[in-house]
Amino acid sequence: MMPRIIVGLLAALAAFGAEPLKPKVAPPDPAFNRLYPNERIVEFLKGYAAAYPEFVRLASIGKASGGGEMWLVTIHNPTTGAEPGKPAIYIDAATHANEIQGTEVCLYLINYVLKNYGKLERVTELLDRAVLYVVPMSNPDSRVKWFTEPSTPNFPRTPPIKIDDDRDGLVDEDGYEDLNGDGEITMMRKKVPLGQGRFRLDPKDPRLLVPVQGEELGDYIQLGLEGIDNDGDGQVNEDPIGYIDANRTWAWGWQPRYVQGGSSDYPLQYPETRTIAEWFLEHPNVAAAQSFHNTGRIILRGPGARGMRQYPPGDVRAYDLIAKEGEKLLPGYKYGIIWKDLYSAYGGSVDHFYGVHGAIALTNELNGPQQDFDKDGRVTPQETIKFSDLLTHGRMFVNWKPYKHPRYGDIEIGGYRHDTGRPPEGFLLEEECHRNAAFVLFHAHHLPRLSLQEPVVTRVRDNVWKLQAAVLNDRAIPSMSDIARQLKLHRPDIATVEGAKVLASGLVRDPWMNRIDYQQHRPERLMVYGVPGLSTQTLFFLVEGSGEVTLSYDSLKAGKLSRKVRLR
């Protein structure tokens, strides 16, 4: 009878038995205070796959609209079991290509788990029992454009799909132009005779325009983003590449374009999302998901739009536990519901992953304004430009310069660069990456974890036995979500006993009062509609047999368990 302290030590050592990963070649060592263009990201991903070939698999799951590869990274410990038998979390980023830093968060996460496996218990446990699927760039073609072509903080958001936005029979004929050749698409403004404008120069800072108030007359007009009227229709920049909002083309709750701007002609029409949706059909073990976007410092779940199905309360409990903890890990972030706290969005990824696959899916809107210097709850243009001046020494803002515009005449061009506002400045990026990666690890920590407790065997008579065994889920995500049961999304968990004849089976509703919900038909295949998070389901079998039997529990999302039981 060993002293308890030694038992405990041995148990801890057993869990800690995993060794840190020995890389085959020097693994990548990216810096996390900068944004990397696509080819560097792909180099890094290939580098991790080369350094840790057992734990990491890199593959393209298809080509995006412009031919770019959609790279998927799979990470898990192959020696602890095959991939399909493990619960999994799926992470993607930059569906809106301009929402750029989600890719860096994915890179940080991949780097972190591989370099800390075997050193940090929570990381080791996760990679041993679960799978991480990461698609760091789900709109690769436009992401390339954001880096290599003149762009803005908001453009390109769309994949490069040809859509006649202004419905004039010409496609993508009038987009932005970098008129002054400075590599950025900034703003145009023009001084006009007094009384013809709605703005005037901020007396404290002529780089800023302020709207006229009271009895003031204005002498400036804002002309929008840099560009010309390419097609002579009287409008500027009304039909750039796209416009498709890939995050409105997912299937659950999808609506056509007249209901949801940026939508497609039918759900999953384009490869940026269809490729992933088809991949999901082959990977029913995914029980959790995260899609990184920016900005706003919000942790969001669905429903995406008013009038969509309400999320059932059991699942909301899992969401609440994970997202509310996220508010603590991510200072300033608030947990919200998309339709209620943001705006109605039909056809988003989180609704799809939840409503089609039953996965507990969240989307983080990364980053938010950093410059509320006077802490009054508002960030003014003056505070923003002070941030640029004194913390980035003018890096963020391109000062106004005169330009002769073919239509507007003498104007000025200037404004914030494309890599400002939405992604944080480099000196703030690493913290954002770490905290969001930590949140993903917390989310993944709560993938369902099932264990078969010690069965209780009672003889009824002769060779007929009662067998009761509790299945414990000691994490917050259920092994089958409420929505999956409600909408018949996939099969339930199935419990079986091999080695004896099953006469009856069911679930124990009340162990003290011996109340059992029997399954009416086919008792040898007991269907269990999930073990809820942080909870137990107790299985009941009435069997005829002797000796040793095998009790098995097979969950699509939580893996397979089995236990030998002596009928005695």
Add this chain to the structure above:
Amino acid sequence: MRYGIVLAAAGLLGAQTGYLDYIAVERRLEELARQHPQRMKLEVIGASAAGKKLYAAQVGGPGPAVFVGANIVGWHNAGTQAALNLLERLLAGKDDKLLATRAFYIAPALNPDAHDAMFLAPRWRRSHNGAKSDKDRDGLEGEDGPNDLNNDGRITQIRIPDPAGDMLSDPDNPRLMIRADALKGQKGAYKVYTEGIDDDRDGQYSEDPPGGYRPDKNFAHGFADNDPESGPWPSSTPEAKAVMDYLLTRRNVALAVVYGPANNLLELPRGAGGAPTDVGQMRVRVPRQMAQMAGLDPEQEYTIDELWEMFKDQPMARQMNMTKEMLAQFLGGGPALRPDEEDLKYYGKLAEDYKKLLEKAGLDTRRAGRQSPAGGPQNWLYYQYGVMAIELDVWGVPRRKTEAPKPEQALTLERLEKMTAEEFLALGEEKITAFLKEIKAPPMVQPAMLLEGVKSGKMTPARMAAMVKQMGGGATPARAPVTGEQADLMAYIDQEAPGGFVAWTAVTLPDGRKAEVGGVDPFVEVAPPERLLGPALAAHTDMVLDLAGRLAQLSVASVEAQPLGRGVWKVKAVAANTGGLPTHSKQGQRTRNYVPVRLALELPKGGALVSGVPWVTSERLAGGAEALEGEWLVRAEKGERIGVTVASSNAGSDRKEIVLGGGK
């Protein structure tokens, strides 16, 4: 032999002849393409789940097009025959004038994997494509399909005596089973299922047959997200995706005909649910983030009109090409769920003409027409692709002839609109009372009042109908429900299709219980013998040709140039739609997924507009009084030519030219 056991009782219904199995359809299409290389273009538009090719044939054009798609439900082989009948007619050389300006896209068999279930033994109504799926979510795929227990080569029904059963023999038609009605003192005695046993012993019968997903339920409008057979998401079946991709690259389609089990002209489409018709009056709350940015109160409700006033001039709204409808949807408004009132008027007109055609062909028009199902192709075509979409079932069991005198028609809103005062007075109180009840008129409105009003001349029936409509009553007049369909079916079987009913015969289930197998042949209601099918095919081909002739047709009605002096001219052009149908349906207009009708000037070299842009557009030209007018100030010399074109993707185009200052 390719099909294995062919139904021994093939001659029973005579339904084998006159219908082509899938290979025969393919061969026929290839043969026609070979024989008519100039007229017909055969395309492979995709592949079914099991890898069979999906076909579409193009005949005629260029110009506005009619799309005809058939048998996506899998067991509506009469639809395939109707589509082939149309194709053969178009290739016969009689309609070349029509084909010069109209195109036809015909896809005769859109569910190849299910198509042959009518020909293979045992015959059953299969809709699933050739993928694998677990329809009852028990972890097994295709483990419990129907079984031919009485070896008659077809799947009918099984009735199992059960005191807890809900079915009994219909006292009026003892061969048929009906649900027990407690109010009539009936007591259930059987459980009735599709012919088969509980192969997987889960308590359900034939709930998971071999096969994958149903393409006919795989479209987005009304898609059922809780039905494994519909597929995980709209467009997941290759069959549905192929049809949509094909049509989305052919925006010259102006009208779509679906040959399927519903009939939108015998029974006008009713849609599902409701939507606010005046988007502007919708009241919404602004989500917190947006409210804060805009300085609004997130707790307060605003109308869309109010919010549109605030947002419409914002740069963001302009750059997003935002409309009031988009703003409404952004804030939580939903999609249209009912056919537009204007569109229904056209459906109604087409229904009248369709019924005349059927009557001339000796076909029944009193029979019921099913509604197009949610998640089906017709609803996608109408609500989302945005064209007039008409589903037709080609043939249905006719109403039986009754000895009793034809009951007088009940009063409906349609009749009220057109009737004279004398006709109204002749109706009598009973009919008027029934009508008032149906439109849920308030109790203070009494028949005597109305009769008095009409008699004294203070009121006319037409004005009464208008008032009813204004009050919102009788919006989409549903036909009086058709009763006695079971009796019609048995009468039809007895007269025209003996053997269409299988007498109940005893079988023993695996667990020893005794049951009986029998019931209606799965195809007797949908696949009539050739002699009855023929007239229906001809009538429907005539209907589609007639529809094609009515499509919208744009023309430049007039061009004038008025000299204002000093080389400045006022040029005025008018374009009109000379076809019978509008350029776009109202629902199509709502979708905005097309290029609007454009009336444009071609300026001469050296000519220029004084201001503005050289075109005007219209979202929809209904025809008749509606026209598109453009007026421009042009700087040009006398004697120069000005061209005016009007064009749209689906209503053709036209061009006229004038010489400034007259002359040719």
